[in-house]
Amino acid sequence: MATPLRIRTDEPSLRSPSRRHGGGESLFRRASTAAGVLLLLIMAAIAVFLVVEALPALRANRGNFLTTLTWEPNGSQSFGIAALAFGTLVSALLALLLAMPVAIGVALFISHYAPRRLAGVLGYVIDLLAAVPSVVYGLWGVVFLVPAVQGPFRFLNEHLGFIPLFGGDTVAGRSMLTAALVLAVMILPIITAVSREVFLQVPRTHEEAALALGATHWETIRIAVLPFGRPGVISAAMLGLGRAMGETIAVALIFPATFDISLRILTPQGNSIAANIANGFGEATPIGRGALIASGLVLFVITLLVNMGARLIVARRREYSGAAA
Amino acid sequence: MTGIQRVSAGRRLKDRLIRSLVYLSFVVAVIPLIAVLWMVIRNGLARFDVEFLTHSMRNIGARDVGGGAYHAILGTLEQVLLASAISIPIGLLTAIYLVEYGQGTRLSRMISFFVDVMTGIPSVVAGLFVLAFWILVLGMPFSGFAGALALSILMMPTVVRSTEEMLKLVPNDLREASYALGVPKWRTIVKVVLPTSLSGIVTGVMLAIARVAGETAPLLLTVFFTDSINRNPFTGPQMGLPLYVFDQASRPTDSAVDRAWAGALALILIVMLLNLAARLIGRWRSSARKR
Amino acid sequence: MGQQIQVSGLNAYYGKHKAIEDISMTIEPQSITAFIGPSGCGKSTFLRTLNRMHEVVPGARVEGKVLLDGEDLYAPDIEPVSVRRMIGMVFQRPNPFPTMSIYENVVAGLRLNGRHSRSETDTVVEESLRGANLWNEVKDRLSKPGAGLSGGQQQRLCIARAIAVKPQVLLMDEPCSALDPISTLAIEDLMTTLKKRFTIVIVTHNMQQAARVSDRTAFFNLAGPGQPGRIVEMDDTSRIFSNPAQKATEDYITGRFG
Numbered sequence: 001m002a003t004p005l006r007i008r009t010d011e012p013s014l015r016s017p018s019r020r021h022g023g024g025e026s027l028f029r030r031a032s033t034a035a036g037v038l039l040l041l042i043m044a045a046i047a048v049f050l051v052v053e054a055l056p057a058l059r060a061n062r063g064n065f066l067t068t069l070t071w072e073p074n075g076s077q078s079f080g081i082a083a084l085a086f087g088t089l090v091s092a093l094l095a096l097l098l099a100m101p102v103a104i105g106v107a108l109f110i111s112h113y114a115p116r117r118l119a120g121v122l123g124y125v126i127d128l129l130a131a132v133p134s135v136v137y138g139l140w141g142v143v144f145l146v147p148a149v150q151g152p153f154r155f156l157n158e159h160l161g162f163i164p165l166f167g168g169d170t171v172a173g174r175s176m177l178t179a180a181l182v183l184a185v186m187i188l189p190i191i192t193a194v195s196r197e198v199f200l201q202v203p204r205t206h207e208e209a210a211l212a213l214g215a216t217h218w219e220t221i222r223i224a225v226l227p228f229g230r231p232g233v234i235s236a237a238m239l240g241l242g243r244a245m246g247e248t249i250a251v252a253l254i255f256p257a258t259f260d261i262s263l264r265i266l267t268p269q270g271n272s273i274a275a276n277i278a279n280g281f282g283e284a285t286p287i288g289r290g291a292l293i294a295s296g297l298v299l300f301v302i303t304l305l306v307n308m309g310a311r312l313i314v315a316r317r318r319e320y321s322g323a324a325a
Numbered sequence: 326m327t328g329i330q331r332v333s334a335g336r337r338l339k340d341r342l343i344r345s346l347v348y349l350s351f352v353v354a355v356i357p358l359i360a361v362l363w364m365v366i367r368n369g370l371a372r373f374d375v376e377f378l379t380h381s382m383r384n385i386g387a388r389d390v391g392g393g394a395y396h397a398i399l400g401t402l403e404q405v406l407l408a409s410a411i412s413i414p415i416g417l418l419t420a421i422y423l424v425e426y427g428q429g430t431r432l433s434r435m436i437s438f439f440v441d442v443m444t445g446i447p448s449v450v451a452g453l454f455v456l457a458f459w460i461l462v463l464g465m466p467f468s469g470f471a472g473a474l475a476l477s478i479l480m481m482p483t484v485v486r487s488t489e490e491m492l493k494l495v496p497n498d499l500r501e502a503s504y505a506l507g508v509p510k511w512r513t514i515v516k517v518v519l520p521t522s523l524s525g526i527v528t529g530v531m532l533a534i535a536r537v538a539g540e541t542a543p544l545l546l547t548v549f550f551t552d553s554i555n556r557n558p559f560t561g562p563q564m565g566l567p568l569y570v571f572d573q574a575s576r577p578t579d580s581a582v583d584r585a586w587a588g589a590l591a592l593i594l595i596v597m598l599l600n601l602a603a604r605l606i607g608r609w610r611s612s613a614r615k616r
Numbered sequence: 617m618g619q620q621i622q623v624s625g626l627n628a629y630y631g632k633h634k635a636i637e638d639i640s641m642t643i644e645p646q647s648i649t650a651f652i653g654p655s656g657c658g659k660s661t662f663l664r665t666l667n668r669m670h671e672v673v674p675g676a677r678v679e680g681k682v683l684l685d686g687e688d689l690y691a692p693d694i695e696p697v698s699v700r701r702m703i704g705m706v707f708q709r710p711n712p713f714p715t716m717s718i719y720e721n722v723v724a725g726l727r728l729n730g731r732h733s734r735s736e737t738d739t740v741v742e743e744s745l746r747g748a749n750l751w752n753e754v755k756d757r758l759s760k761p762g763a764g765l766s767g768g769q770q771q772r773l774c775i776a777r778a779i780a781v782k783p784q785v786l787l788m789d790e791p792c793s794a795l796d797p798i799s800t801l802a803i804e805d806l807m808t809t810l811k812k813r814f815t816i817v818i819v820t821h822n823m824q825q826a827a828r829v830s831d832r833t834a835f836f837n838l839a840g841p842g843q844p845g846r847i848v849e850m851d852d853t854s855r856i857f858s859n860p861a862q863k864a865t866e867d868y869i870t871g872r873f874g
Contacts, residue, residue, distance in 0.1 A: 028511035029426055035418035036427065036436040039481060043439045046446070046454045046478075053457040105350025113347050122351075131532075131596040132361060133539020135567045136589045139574055140361045185357045192354070193532065201494065216340040235486075239444060246447015248542035249571055274449045278542055289461075296453040300446065307445040428674050498711035502774070504672055506725030506781055507701025516728050520715040 050297040057290025065294065069259050071276060073291035074284060081273070081298050083259040088272040088299065091176055091251065092244035094265065095183030100237060103188050107195035107233075112221060126192050134186055138250030141182035146173035146254065153177070153266045165265055172256070172268035179254045179270055183247055187240035194239060198232025199225055242303055248274040273299040362593075369590025372583040378591070382552035382569075387576040394588045396554040397569035400469055401595065403558040404548070404565055405538050407473035408480055413530060416484025423485070424492040425514050437489075443482035451478040452543030460547070467549035469558030472565060475543035480533045487529025491522035531603040535596050541567040566592045618645035618815040619685040619702075619784040621666060626680030627844070628658070628665050630673065635661045637844035639680070641834060643785075648807060648816045650826035650853065653836030654868070658845025659819045662836070663787050666817065667703035668696040684784070701725075703785040704778035704814075709794050710770035712762030712777070719758040721773055725781035740780050747813075748776035749806050768799025775806065779814070786810065788818040792825065804829050823869060827857050835865045 058065060060077055068080025110122050153171045160166045206224040215223055226233075252275035260269045277292045284292060380393035419436065427433020455475040459465045495518050503513040519526070549562035550572060566588055573585035621643040628636045636658035643649045651659040664670040665678050668689060682689045689699050712721045720727070722744050723737045732740075741758065745751040750772040754765070762773050771791060778786060788807075792800040800822075807816055807829050820826050826833050834850035849862045860866045 025509050025511045028514070032418040032422035032426055033432075035415045036422040036432070038415060039419055039443065039485070040436060040439055042478060042481075043443055045458060046450070049454055049458040049462060050450075053461055102350045102354050105347045106354045109347045109351040113344065114351075131535030131539070131593075131600060132358075133541070133567050133570075133589070133592050133596070135539065135541045135570045135574075136365060136593065137361060139570065139585065139589060140364055142574075144360065144364065185361075188354055189358070190532075190536075197490075216336055218340040218343040219336070221343075235441075238441075242445030242447065246445075246449055248447070248449045248545075249567075253574075274447055274542065277449050277453070278545060281546060289456075293453050293457055296450050300450045303445040303447060303450075304442050307442045496711070498707060498709060499713060501669060501672065501705075502707065502711045502713070502777070503724070503728065504697075505667065505669060505700050505705035505707075506728065506777065507697050507699075508725065508728040509697045512728050517713055517715075517724075521713070523715075 046300065047297075050293055050300060054290055054294035054297050057287050058294055060287050061291070069261070071259060071280070071291070074288040077287060079291050081295055083261050084271055084273045084276050084295060085298060085302065086261045087176070087255070087270050088245050088274070088302065090263070090265070091179045091183060091270065091272060092241055094176065094180035095187060095244045096237060096241050098180060098184035099188045099191060099240060102184075103191035103236070103240070104195055104233065106188070106192045107199055108221065108225075110192075110196050111199035112217070112225065123196060126189055126196070132189070134247060135249045137182060137186045138253045141178070141250055142253045145182060146178060149173055149178050149181070157266050165263055168262075168264035168267035170268060171266045174254055174256045174268055174270075176265040176267075176270040179251045179272075180265070182250050182254060183244045186247060186250065187243050190243060191236045191240040194236035195229065195233045198229040198236075201232075202228045238307060241306055245272075245303055245306070246274055246299065248278045251275045252278040365586060365589045365593060368583070368586035370587075372587035373590050377584070377587050381554045381564075383554075385552070387578050387581045390580045392584060394564075394566060394569050394584070394591060396551065397564040397566045397588065398591060398595070399554065399556065400472075400548065400558070400563040401538065401566040401592070403556075404469050404473045404476060404544070404563070405534060407470060407558060408476035408537055409530075409534060411473065412477040412480035412484055412533075416481045416530075416533075417488055417526070419481075419485045420488035420492055421514060423489050425510065425518070440482045440485045440489075443478075444486055446478065446482070447542075448475075448479055448540045449542040449546070451475045452546035454478065455543070456546045466560060467547060467562050468560055469548055469555070469563035469565075472544045472548035472563065473558065475547050476537040476540060479537050479540065479543065483533035483536060484530055487532065488522075488526050491525035491529065492518060494525070495521045527603050531600055534599055538596050538599070539567050539592060541565075541571050544568045545571070566595070618811075618813060620645050621785065621815065621817075622681075622683040622686075623666075624681045624683075626662070626665060626678065626682065628661050628670055628678050629676065631675040634844040636665075636836075637839070637846050639847055641847065641850055643815060643817060644832065645815045646811055646813075647831040648811050648818060648829050649832045649834065650830035651817070651819045651834050651836060652821075652823060652826050652868070653845070653848075654838070655821070656845075657836040657838050659836045660789050661845070663789055663817060663819050664705075666785070666787055667705055668699045669705060671696065701729075701781055702783055703787060704781065704783035705787045706771070706774050706778055706789065706791045708790040710767055710774050712765075712770050712773050714761070714763045716762060717759045718754050718762045718765070718773060721762040722776050722780050724777055729781075744776040744780040745773075747779050747810070748772045749802060749809075750776055766799070768795050768802060771795060771799065771803060772806065775803075775810075779810070783814065785815040785817065788816065790819050790821060793821060800825070823857075827853060833857070835860075835862075835868065837864055837868070 057073060061079060062076065063078030063080050065080055067082055068078055069083050071079045073079045110119050110126065114122055150173045156166045157168065157171045202225045206228060207220055210220040210223040251272050255270045255272060255275050256268050257271050257279060258269040259271060262269055273295045277296060280288065280292055376391060377393040379395050381396035382392045385392035423433050423437055427436065452475045455471050459471050459474060460467065465471060499517055499521060500513055503517045544565040545568060548565055550568065551562040551564050555561050555563045570585050570588040570592065573581045573588060624640045626639040627634060639662055651663065653659050661670060666682060670676050670678055678690060684702065713724060716724060719741055722741045726732050726737060726740060742751060745754065750769060753769060762770065765773060792803050804825065810816060818830065830853045832850065833853040833856040835848045835856065836845050837848045838845050849856065849860060849865045856865060857869060860869065
């Protein structure tokens with residue numbers, strides 16, 4: 001009875017075998033914790049260094065940073081963020097509005113409508129398109145879209161001009177809506193890719209349960225697929241919105257770089273914080289650089305707020321927590 | 326009376342309607358995307374020649390025919406490689422911490438929260454940060470490495486988030502089965518959890534690389550422009566392919582715009598090759614398992 | 617082979633919720649002990665405290681003592697990892713590692729803990745698969761993925777995987793609940809063979825199964841709604857099923873509740 005197994009060294013015992021791995025375990029745990037902490041430090045550093053480099057310019061500002069509607073840090077040293085922030089938000093939201101329904105449709109098409117064999121290929125195509133660089137989309141926007149939209153815009157302006165959104169005296173290819181269209185095309189692949197992944201992860205049994213209740217294809221999707229995928233779709237939208245707001249080169253090429261606050265999305269006006277940084281960085285004086293960094297700080301804060309909002313929505317529905325260990 | 330009842334007309338109609346909408350949305354999405362690709366290929370092929378791939382832009386003006394993007398391609402490869410080397414290990418480890426170790430602790434909730442926030446950092450802000458921290462405060466020069474730093478800031482959260490999602494999808498059964506065999510946690514992670522989610526992680530990392538390879542704004546603020554070949558990413562201005570496209574596109578001559586399209590084509594090819602390679606690796610791994 | 621387990625005064629918690637209360641029992645070596653009782657009465661929780669799997673759930677903790685041949689599994693210098701090498705486990709749903717072949721699944725416990733020579737693992741694979749009555753069915757396709765087997769074969773593969781690390785005790789958490797009757801029978805046959813080498817503890821919802829295979833049976837029940845689970849009665853299986861001491865046991869066995 002009660003043979004002390006520890007003595008037989010070739011047999012596993014309660015104490016011996018883990019000795020060899022004790023080092024690996026704590027090293028691995030520490031390395032992974034350190035990586036996480038490093039991310040926190042980087043985030044903190046971004047905020048700190050942007051503030052440090054923005055402060056001198058903000059002190060030198062002769063205008064009001066929040067309300068002034070011009071951006072002349074190099075000359076008169078008077079600049080304000082209002083018009084830029086407005087343009088950033090409106091163009092990004094407009095783009096999301098345009099992209100979301102299409103993206104969800106495409107994701108559903110690939111995950112639940114397209115023939116199984118074709119689905120793989122289509123998914124691959126969308127994956128590759130997610131990789132098309134933004135500067136290419138920007139080129140396409142300027143060369144192709146700006147001239148192409150003028151006709152439809154004029155039509156909208158003539159027939160729906162009583163809606164303030166489409167109102168205004170002049171209509172131009174370089175406008176808020178064109179920028180939003182390009183942004184929508186640009187964020188579409190990423191929203192689609194993420195949503196499709198989530199839709200594909202819906203357990204087969206959930207769908208079969210719905211089908212067994214006599215649900216049609218669409219009802220199955222509504223009952224089983226969409227609720228399951230909702231947190232994923234929200235985070236997809238979040239990624240899309242973040243990309244749209246921070247998108248720089250494409251909108252820098254399209255926006256006419258005005259400093260107005262107007263919801264007339266067909267008129268030749270519009271600008272964004274990111275576009276302004278790209279356009280202004282080349283000839284910026286030290287004060288000008290500081291002012292651009294200050295505007296970048298604002299962009300940082302806006303995206304932070306948007307993400308926190310989205311995060312709250314997702315957190316409320318985070319019912320699938322995989323690993324419990 | 327019993328019997329098989331037909332699906333009501335209203336429900337059937339709705340089903341059909343949604344089906345058409347879903348098909349339509351795919352068409353709507355594909356039109357601009359195919360248009361972009363087609364334009365890049367058609368316009369890009371005009372100058373996509375040996376000279377383009379082997380020469381820089383040194384001593385070539387906007388009006389001159391010829392010249393190439395060798396310096397920019399080299400720069401982009403080095404910058405993306407450096408950015409990946411920095412961000413992939415950090416990203417993977419962070420995801421492992423969040424899913425396997427942190428579970429509900431205050432620190433892990435905080436990291437998870439800020440990874441989400443970081444996901445939304447605009448690329449231009451990452452560039453501004455490296456400009457402010459690395460170049461203005463530390464006094465380092467504009468360089469390919471500075472660009473890689475900015476790109477890695479963009480990559481990290483994407484790698485963390487996608488890896489995290491994939492790790493969470495690994496059924497807990499498998500972890501428990503491994504623990505029940507007396508396998509320590511870290512070996513369970515390395516030998517069971519990571520292999521199970523490998524293809525998903527590779528795809529996520531690919532998306533992250535693809536995203537940063539095409540970023541222009543952070544490079545604009547950190548690597549600066551040059552028309553010459555600079556093989557060393559640690560000193561002096563370097564070129565990047567996206568930056569090259571932007572630069573050439575903003576010069577108003579036909580030969581420059583041709584170079585821009587050729588650069589766009591090269592950029593897309595690089596990204597697609599990376600993508601393809603990753604998929605082949607993923608497929609090779611999974612088929613090796615089945616043999 | 618096979619060692620005795622003695623449990624005394626064991627409580628298990630999930631966060632603040634007490635799942636089982638004051639469990640004490642002795643599990644004899646080279647026998648099969650069955651845990652029966654209604655759903656949610658803590659049988660599985662108790663089973664998982666025996667190889668310290670309970671604590672992998674965040675917030676879960678255990679009070680009390682579990683002695684394996686006199687040695688306390690919850691002593692401060694004992695690592696859960698070593699406990700689990702001594703006390704193997706088979707789960708409700710078959711869970712072969714999807715990325716591994718049949719061969720790799722069987723030797724997973726060895727490989728994951730360090731390097732072993734090919735000849736060594738070859739022997740272990742054949743031994744374990746024979747031990748799990750699976751050898752003849754899979755010997756020609758050892759390099760095929762384990763997930764390609766039928767449910768019953770997968771479960772026997774999991775048993776082979778568990779016994780390959782040569783544990784002293786085998787815990788089985790409703791191992792047949794996801795299987796068809798033929799596969800169930802195969803597993804039950806296997807258990808009676810395995811008990812010569814291992815101490816076996818099985819949680820089951822199937823009363824006939826408990827009666828067929830086990831030597832001793834413990835009946836678990838909740839003290840009341842929202843209360844922790846506890847042991848009502850533990851005795852020789854024949855006695856529990858013919859002449860239980862407690863009214864509640866008889867009611868449960870005869871199907872009057874639960």
